[in-house]
Amino acid sequence: MNTPLRLGIAGLGTVGVGVLRIVQGQAALLAARCGRPITVSAVSARSRTKDRGVDLSGLGWEDSPVALAQRDDVDVFIEVMGGHEGAARDATTAALRAGKHVVTANKALLAIHGQSLAELAEDQGVALRYEAAVAGGIPVIKALSEGLAANSMTRVLGVMNGSCNYILTRMESAGLSYQEVFNEANALGYLEADPELDVGGIDAAHKLTLLAALAFGTRVDFDGVELEGIGRVKIEDIRHAADMGYRIKLLGVAQMTEHGLEQRMAPCLVPATSPLGQLEGGTNMVVLEGNSVGQIVLRGAGAGEGPTASAVMGDVADIARGLVIPAFGQAARSLHSAPRAISTSQAPFYLRMALQDKPGALAKIAHVLGEAGVSIHRMRQYDHIDDSAPVLIVTHKTTRSALDQALAAMNATGVVTESPVALRIENV
Amino acid sequence: MNTPLRLGIAGLGTVGVGVLRIVQGQAALLAARCGRPITVSAVSARSRTKDRGVDLSGLGWEDSPVALAQRDDVDVFIEVMGGHEGAARDATTAALRAGKHVVTANKALLAIHGQSLAELAEDQGVALRYEAAVAGGIPVIKALSEGLAANSMTRVLGVMNGSCNYILTRMESAGLSYQEVFNEANALGYLEADPELDVGGIDAAHKLTLLAALAFGTRVDFDGVELEGIGRVKIEDIRHAADMGYRIKLLGVAQMTEHGLEQRMAPCLVPATSPLGQLEGGTNMVVLEGNSVGQIVLRGAGAGEGPTASAVMGDVADIARGLVIPAFGQAARSLHSAPRAISTSQAPFYLRMALQDKPGALAKIAHVLGEAGVSIHRMRQYDHIDDSAPVLIVTHKTTRSALDQALAAMNATGVVTESPVALRIENV
Numbered sequence: 001m002n003t004p005l006r007l008g009i010a011g012l013g014t015v016g017v018g019v020l021r022i023v024q025g026q027a028a029l030l031a032a033r034c035g036r037p038i039t040v041s042a043v044s045a046r047s048r049t050k051d052r053g054v055d056l057s058g059l060g061w062e063d064s065p066v067a068l069a070q071r072d073d074v075d076v077f078i079e080v081m082g083g084h085e086g087a088a089r090d091a092t093t094a095a096l097r098a099g100k101h102v103v104t105a106n107k108a109l110l111a112i113h114g115q116s117l118a119e120l121a122e123d124q125g126v127a128l129r130y131e132a133a134v135a136g137g138i139p140v141i142k143a144l145s146e147g148l149a150a151n152s153m154t155r156v157l158g159v160m161n162g163s164c165n166y167i168l169t170r171m172e173s174a175g176l177s178y179q180e181v182f183n184e185a186n187a188l189g190y191l192e193a194d195p196e197l198d199v200g201g202i203d204a205a206h207k208l209t210l211l212a213a214l215a216f217g218t219r220v221d222f223d224g225v226e227l228e229g230i231g232r233v234k235i236e237d238i239r240h241a242a243d244m245g246y247r248i249k250l251l252g253v254a255q256m257t258e259h260g261l262e263q264r265m266a267p268c269l270v271p272a273t274s275p276l277g278q279l280e281g282g283t284n285m286v287v288l289e290g291n292s293v294g295q296i297v298l299r300g301a302g303a304g305e306g307p308t309a310s311a312v313m314g315d316v317a318d319i320a321r322g323l324v325i326p327a328f329g330q331a332a333r334s335l336h337s338a339p340r341a342i343s344t345s346q347a348p349f350y351l352r353m354a355l356q357d358k359p360g361a362l363a364k365i366a367h368v369l370g371e372a373g374v375s376i377h378r379m380r381q382y383d384h385i386d387d388s389a390p391v392l393i394v395t396h397k398t399t400r401s402a403l404d405q406a407l408a409a410m411n412a413t414g415v416v417t418e419s420p421v422a423l424r425i426e427n428v
Numbered sequence: 429m430n431t432p433l434r435l436g437i438a439g440l441g442t443v444g445v446g447v448l449r450i451v452q453g454q455a456a457l458l459a460a461r462c463g464r465p466i467t468v469s470a471v472s473a474r475s476r477t478k479d480r481g482v483d484l485s486g487l488g489w490e491d492s493p494v495a496l497a498q499r500d501d502v503d504v505f506i507e508v509m510g511g512h513e514g515a516a517r518d519a520t521t522a523a524l525r526a527g528k529h530v531v532t533a534n535k536a537l538l539a540i541h542g543q544s545l546a547e548l549a550e551d552q553g554v555a556l557r558y559e560a561a562v563a564g565g566i567p568v569i570k571a572l573s574e575g576l577a578a579n580s581m582t583r584v585l586g587v588m589n590g591s592c593n594y595i596l597t598r599m600e601s602a603g604l605s606y607q608e609v610f611n612e613a614n615a616l617g618y619l620e621a622d623p624e625l626d627v628g629g630i631d632a633a634h635k636l637t638l639l640a641a642l643a644f645g646t647r648v649d650f651d652g653v654e655l656e657g658i659g660r661v662k663i664e665d666i667r668h669a670a671d672m673g674y675r676i677k678l679l680g681v682a683q684m685t686e687h688g689l690e691q692r693m694a695p696c697l698v699p700a701t702s703p704l705g706q707l708e709g710g711t712n713m714v715v716l717e718g719n720s721v722g723q724i725v726l727r728g729a730g731a732g733e734g735p736t737a738s739a740v741m742g743d744v745a746d747i748a749r750g751l752v753i754p755a756f757g758q759a760a761r762s763l764h765s766a767p768r769a770i771s772t773s774q775a776p777f778y779l780r781m782a783l784q785d786k787p788g789a790l791a792k793i794a795h796v797l798g799e800a801g802v803s804i805h806r807m808r809q810y811d812h813i814d815d816s817a818p819v820l821i822v823t824h825k826t827t828r829s830a831l832d833q834a835l836a837a838m839n840a841t842g843v844v845t846e847s848p849v850a851l852r853i854e855n856v
Binding site: 138142145146147149275293296306307309310311323324326329334 | 720726
């Protein structure tokens with residue numbers, strides 16, 4: 001075990017550079033903890049000449065990540081390029097085929113191709129690890145798949161996209177509109193090249209599907225996520241929520257129900273005083289609930305060079321120490337396809353709509369809610385703005401299905417001036 | 429890897445019974461996740477006939493835990509008896525000598541004999557694991573020694589004794605004295621057979637030393653902990669703290685300083701709105717700070733059958749999957765003995781004392797503080813009760829050494845009617 005473990009790093013963006021910095025800066029500590037040195041043999045990136053503030057001298061260079069993945073002097077292929085097709089997928093596949101361990105920070109790749117990659121890794125007897133793909137520096141994959149391995153998990157949930165949480169908390173603290181904060185965050189480089197990955201909830205949903213697979217022994221099912229982004233949350237919603245003692249978070253929840261696996265990612269109201277409600281800025285929080293352990297809450301930085309590289313190198317340390325376990329916690333071919341439980345679980349909902357300034361408009365809304373079996377807990381109508389009146393409703397517990405039926409009927413009444421916003425109230 | 433992993437369980441108290449329940453109730457799940465069945469070959473406990481609500485039929489029985497540790501049909505010896513000498517130490521040593529892996533929930537055993545046991549385990553090439561020894565169901569040992577293995581840790585801290593946290597939060601919520609809640613907790617069975625292990629901070633200090641060894645690569649040094657229990661905290665202290673926006677928690681902190689390793693376990697004031705300040709009842713919280721990852725916060729149940737057994741079985745799952753790493757994260761003989769940094773770090777302190785009803789008493793106190801270089805941030809004198817006046821002082825930042833000097837001088841003035849209570853204010 002004194003032979004070095006040799007890495008090949010594909011991608012020298014923030015994370016790749018962070019990994020290099022740790023390997024170079026913590027060599028003695030890593031060798032002591034892993035019982036063997038960790039070295040970098042070669043790297044691959046788009047530009048060979050760009051100054052990244054790290055020393056690449058003495059490292060091999062490959063223009064092609066596939067070539068890097070196949071090098072004889074690479075034991076572990078570190079994929080930190082991103083994207084679920086193209087180079088990332090090709091190189092990861094090539095690495096596994098060549099019998100290399102793979103460590104990746106790529107949630108999209110695993111959410112879409114996790115099953116086939118996990119099968120390939122197992123056939124090859126190598127590790128496919130992805131701690132950095134979920135909740136940045138928080139060792140949540142490890143906690144769920146190893147620490148809590150003896151639990152039948154009942155639910156996993158959390159705030160797993162720091163950019164969305166930044167936008168929502170900044171809207172509240174600065175009193176700015178969604179669009180203003182979005183533009184600000186985009187200018188600061190806080191958002192993905194395609195911002196819809198963040199604000200559309202896609203990135204967070206990718207992460208949720210990986211946690212769900214680990215928790216419930218199911219195949220990763222990204223298409224099974226009920227998905228809603230934060231783009232329709234207005235500063236008024238944040239204020240109304242605050243008035244009622246809630247804050248709005250982009251919350252992911254996965255649970256096994258009698259109807260099948262429920263996976264949803266949507267802005268929700270959570271109690272302002274709860275740990276989730278108090279989460280500020282780019283911080284992530286994941287809650288794991290198991291039949292023996294009860295509830296475990298993990299909090300930490302969800303992104304950034306240091307935290308993400310820490311997670312990548314945690315996986316590398318495991319491999320250096322000889323740990324090879326299936327990517328999703330059990331043999332990939334033993335994972336089952338759970339039926340999708342869509343919109344079946346009950347919760348109270350927050351509704352905001354704008355009604356035409358006509359007699360009987362509010363009565364019509366109350367009527368269609370009643371017809372759909374949705375009972376009203378609180379309702380408030382505000383002063384008219386232009387020709388429409390903002391109305392706020394909090395329902396008693398209902399299903400999203402019943403609510404969607406009511407929302408469709410509402411739109412058909414002709415008295416709502418824009419499609420209502422409906423946010424689940426999650427008392428976690 | 430399809431051969432079963434066979435356990436021998438020494439101790440059938442709450443934790444041992446919990447482990448048996450998991451092995452029996454989650455057999456299919458454990459086999460799927462570990463790639464092999466987990467079975468129990470034999471058990472050992474004080475009474476063979478006691479009804480524990482679990483099925484022992486078909487299991488071997490040993491009156492002697494040492495004999496259990498040496499059985500040919502035991503691969504992993506589960507030590508859940510407790511106590512750092514006698515049967516627990518003898519049987520653990522016997523198991524390691526016989527080449528068995530050991531999983532223990534025994535923080536005292538490892539805090540006192542961890543170094544020699546870790547060396548023995550390594551010499552034998554077996555695992556010595558103790559996730560259940562620290563913070564119950566929270567996978568903190570795993571997070572620190574594996575997930576964050578690439579970090580140079582800067583600080584670990586937390587609330588790690590649920591009984592003390594129960595007493596302190598119950599005093600506050602019910603407005604009861606320490607002694608009243610202590611008696612209540614003792615009657616409810618919340619305290620160890622020797623309650624001083626809990627309320628004296630010893631149990632929590634045992635845990636802190638294990639985290640410190642893992643974090644800093646140092647030998648476990650229980651005698652190096654500055655230790656103070658919660659027995660002198662009065663309901664008045666809790667109220668004064670609340671008035672200032674703080675709550676009192678038995679807080680453990682370990683950090684590497686320029687003077688050496690600082691380890692302290694004492695009741696402290698923490699901000700009421702901080703995650704630590706909001707911790708209620710038996711819940712534990714551990715904060716891990718590393719140079720790359722930043723701050724990770726972990727929260728969960730600190731004790732109880734389910735959470736503790738979950739942690740034991742997490743260790744068993746690791747062993748079943750083939751993971752054998754050094755007990756303290758690096759080779760035991762490579763751990764270093766750090767000098768002890770006692771009372772050197774700076775913090776503001778809360779002081780409560782009772783002064784004789786004599787002219788100049790307060791001036792004398794202010795004088796001795798000034799002489800010791802301790803500067804006063806806030807001071808308040810309350811109405812006399814009998815012949816003495818309660819006085820409350822919040823200092824500016826100072827060291828515990830300087831404060832202890834002032835406290836000794838205060839006692840020598842003859843104007844304090846009982847030895848002052850001094851609590852550190854920790855702004856975490």
